[in-house]
Amino acid sequence: MIQISPEDLELFKKHFHFYESWKKSACIRNYGKQEYNDMVYLYTKYVDAKQVFNHWCSSCRIELVEYLYRWFVNETHTTWYKEDQPVEEAPAIIEEPVIENKPIKRRRKK
Numbered sequence: 001m002i003q004i005s006p007e008d009l010e011l012f013k014k015h016f017h018f019y020e021s022w023k024k025s026a027c028i029r030n031y032g033k034q035e036y037n038d039m040v041y042l043y044t045k046y047v048d049a050k051q052v053f054n055h056w057c058s059s060c061r062i063e064l065v066e067y068l069y070r071w072f073v074n075e076t077h078t079t080w081y082k083e084d085q086p087v088e089e090a091p092a093i094i095e096e097p098v099i100e101n102k103p104i105k106r107r108r109k110k
Contacts, residue, residue: 002046011038012072019069028062036061043068 004012015035018028036055043051043064054060 004046008042008045011042012069015039015065016069018065019073022062022065028065031061031065036064039064039068047071 015038018031018035022028033055040053043053047068053064
């Protein structure tokens, strides 16, 4: 298990909304050069130092977010985002009785 420094943990938390947005709507907005540089720094420091990403390639940028935060979420020491979410219970299924009506005959419009 790798220990993440507090400054880097803040960077992970700061840019976590990109990963949530990608998971929910398959779209990432407001993804600038500074955010990209922060995530490349985190990826090369913690995940894989030999991986190369291109800022101009949109699929590379999305892969960076996806790979980095999938690694971050799967680490055992990252549970801060899970604790904040309330657990929702499934609503009870209520079956309503089916009322059979006579079918309506089709008529010409008047």
